[in-house]
Amino acid sequence: MCSLMSARTSRGPGNDHPIRSLVWRRGLIGVVTLFVVSVVVFAATEVLPGNAAYAILGHSATPARLRALELQLHLNRGLLDQYWTWLSGLLTGRLGNSLANGLPVWTFVKPRLLNSAFLVLVTGVIGSVLGVAMGAVAAVRKDGWFDHVTSVTSLAVTALPEFVVGIGLIILFATLLLHVLPAVSVLPPGTYAWTQPRLLVLPVATLVIVIVPYLFRMTRASMIEALDSDYVEMARLKGVPTRRVIMVHALPNAIAPVIQVIGLNYLYLAGGIVVVETVFNFPGIGQGLVNAVTDRDVPVIQFIVVVLAAFYVIVNIIADVIALAATPRRRTAR
Numbered sequence: 013m014c015s016l017m018s019a020r021t022s023r024g025p026g027n028d029h030p031i032r033s034l035v036w037r038r039g040l041i042g043v044v045t046l047f048v049v050s051v052v053v054f055a056a057t058e059v060l061p062g063n064a065a066y067a068i069l070g071h072s073a074t075p076a077r078l079r080a081l082e083l084q085l086h087l088n089r090g091l092l093d094q095y096w097t098w099l100s101g102l103l104t105g106r107l108g109n110s111l112a113n114g115l116p117v118w119t120f121v122k123p124r125l126l127n128s129a130f131l132v133l134v135t136g137v138i139g140s141v142l143g144v145a146m147g148a149v150a151a152v153r154k155d156g157w158f159d160h161v162t163s164v165t166s167l168a169v170t171a172l173p174e175f176v177v178g179i180g181l182i183i184l185f186a187t188l189l190l191h192v193l194p195a196v197s198v199l200p201p202g203t204y205a206w207t208q209p210r211l212l213v214l215p216v217a218t219l220v221i222v223i224v225p226y227l228f229r230m231t232r233a234s235m236i237e238a239l240d241s242d243y244v245e246m247a248r249l250k251g252v253p254t255r256r257v258i259m260v261h262a263l264p265n266a267i268a269p270v271i272q273v274i275g276l277n278y279l280y281l282a283g284g285i286v287v288v289e290t291v292f293n294f295p296g297i298g299q300g301l302v303n304a305v306t307d308r309d310v311p312v313i314q315f316i317v318v319v320l321a322a323f324y325v326i327v328n329i330i331a332d333v334i335a336l337a338a339t340p341r342r343r344t345a346r
Contacts, residue, residue: 030336031333031336031337034329034332034333034336035329035333038328038329038332039329042325042326042328042329045321045325046318046321046322046325049317049318049321050099050102050318051095053313053314053317053318054094054095054098054099054314055091057310057313057314098314102314102315102318105118107311107315108311109311110304110309110311110312111307111308111309111310111311111312112303112304112307112309112312117311117312117315118315120300120312121297121300121312121315121316121319123204123295124295124296124297124299124300125296125297125319126204126205127199127204127205127294127295127296127297128285128289128296128297128298130204130205130206130212131205131212131215131216131219131285131289131294131296132278132281132282132285134212134216135216135219135220135223135281136223136274136277136278136281138216138220139219139220139223139224139227139277140227140274140277142220142224142227142228143223143224143225143226143227143228143231144227144231144270146162146224146228146231147227147228147229147230147231147232147234147235147270148231148232148235148258148263150162150163150228150232151231151232151233151235151236151239152235152239152258154236159232162228163229163232165225166224166225166228166229167225169221169222169224169225170225170226172222173287174218174219174222174284174287174288174291175287175288175291177218177221177222178214178215178218178287178288178291178292179291181214181217181218181221182195182214182291182292185214186214193210193213193214194210194211194214195214195292196292196293196294197211197212197214197215197292197293197294198211198293198294198295199211199294199295205294205296211294214292215288215289215292215294218288218291218292219281219284219285219288222284223277223280223281223284226273226276226277227270227273227274227277230269230270230273231266231270231273234266234267234269234270235262235263235266237266238261238262238263238265238266239258239262241262241265243261243265244257244261244262247261264338267338268335268338269335271331271334271335271338272331272332272335274331275327275328275330275331275332275334275335276331278327278331279323279324279327279328282320282323282324282327283320285297285298286298286299286301286302289302290302297316297319297320300312300316301313301316301317304316
């Protein structure tokens with residue numbers, strides 16, 4: 013007995029419970045991933061032709077001014093020294109200034125980051141609710157008219173890129189047919205997306221239309237499998253009402269893969285907003301990244317890419333934890 017208790021207490025942190033173990037393991041992998049991303053991003057921006065000093069001063073810069081600015085930006089140091097300076101600044105909040113406008117990187121990126129976060133959050137919530145609800149109804153009414161219509165429509169929508177959906181909505185609701193919504197989502201200076209909900213309608217609708225089909229198809233497939241299972245059949249034989257069979261027995265057992273798809277949708281939105289924000293001229297992090305690449309604004313590019321990578325890591329961990337917690341036979345410690 014004593015040896016058994018000592019064996020249990022000698023296990024490392026995170027090994028005594030599946031969820032804690034998952035968080036420890038994925039957290040460590042996430043830290044390594046972010047480190048690799050930081051190396052790749054720094055190396056990729058450093059191998060671009062020219063340097064930051066030349067990008068700031070332009071073609072008319074004299075050699076003396078270029079040399080002075082290179083010393084100011086520490087470009088005269090070796091790559092490892094430059095990387096450590098940038099990484100230590102990133103970890104301590106010293107992000108430097110934008111090369112395009114001279115503003116601190118955080119001051120420039122913060123409003124765009126908040127706008128994009130709100131856009132992603134609203135889109136994710138609406139898309140998740142619609143996708144799960146439509147998939148569950150289609151599964152319950154399998155081979156009915158609703159199932160056939162939604163299945164064919166979702167398959168067709170998956171073939172459409174974001175910019176086609178966005179331009180189609182602009183034509184329908186802003187320019188040619190109806191004039192009920194703004195064609196672009198330009199926010200006044202100093203305002204945020206949640207203060208102008210009307211400007212969000214078309215960008216949110218575009219992203220919702222793009223992500224719902226994937227969630228719908230996964231929910232439908234998982235629900236059909238759950239409804240055909242033995243435990244659901246037993247519940248029906250016992251006279252359990254249909255609504256209770258769906259909500260208590262089928263949906264909870266079908267939700268784990270659906271949660272994974274919801275997480276993948278959020279990851280997709282982190283990249284999909286680049287196209288949508290460009291189409292609607294929405295002042296978010298995607299448009300900021302495009303502008304930074306155009307202007308060769310290296311500090312902004314580096315910071316935005318690291319933020320997106322951190323978002324990917326965090327969302328992956330959260331999705332895996334929720335999916336594990338939603339699976340009773342896997343969330344129990346052994």
